[in-house]
């Protein structure tokens with residue numbers, strides 16, 4: 105695997121490969137890699153000649169400065185995992201490299217950015233769009249891989265490439281979980297051992313909510329989820345929304361269960377975790 109910090113070097117290397125008609129799969133990340141990230145690389149390796157991963161903790165998508173400062177940065181560990189995963193290029197740019205000057209672009213997300221994460225993390229999706237559009241320009245991928253763990257982000261990115269006419273195929277990838285159901289996340293390593301014991305309640309609640317939805321209304325299901333999470337003194341729910349999977353508009357009845365997704369954000373001490381579940385079947 106080649107590690108490159110400099111965008112012009114990466115552009116040169118990838119141009120040579122593109123001229124040989126090689127397809128390029130791209131996996132953008134913020135590092136502290138886990139099996140969830142590595143599964144994206146596996147999908148990319150299967151579908152493309154070359155796989156590029158980026159590791160960049162993007163300051164513009166953090167609305168909470170402390171969250172940005174404490175975000176885990178363990179590139180040397182990440183490199184070992186990437187060597188095993190057979191990744192071809194690792195791009196690790198500096199902040200100066202990605203933001204040589206203030207990027208003042210604004211984006212129209214057609215309200216996809218207004219609910220859920222957008223409501224509680226103002227400016228978050230603008231930051232995501234800034235970095236992803238820059239990275240796409242540098243890498244010029246054939247396909248880019250995004251986890252369904254960040255369901256709203258995936259929806260926003262699909263919209264972004266459509267409206268900006270970016271010629272890339274966005275490939276959604278399923279959520280990888282720990283054996284106890286906890287969605288894998290770089291932030292999990294920041295949990296104390298006690299907190300770690302409590303957080304499986306998040307996925308347990310989502311799974312039970314799917315059962316409850318067979319007899320309860322949408323509102324009753326939402327209320328039940330809030331009570332279930334808040335019954336644990338270490339957990340505090342920020343939101344639980346049931347939305348349709350394209351417009352992310354609130355669902356008010358179960359007429360379209362097949363396209364309904366329940367999205368949750370929970371605070372555990374000073375760590376914030378998100379997860380989601382589909383209500384189909």
Ligand code: AMP
Pocket residue numbers: 132133134135140141143144249250251252253254277278279280281287288289290
């Ligand atoms: P992050 O490093 O958190 O920005 O995530 C980089 C990419 O990995 C995003 O597309 C995430 O949705 C994806 N990802 C993160 N956690 C998981 C997971 N548990 N399963 C599948 N994909 C994930």
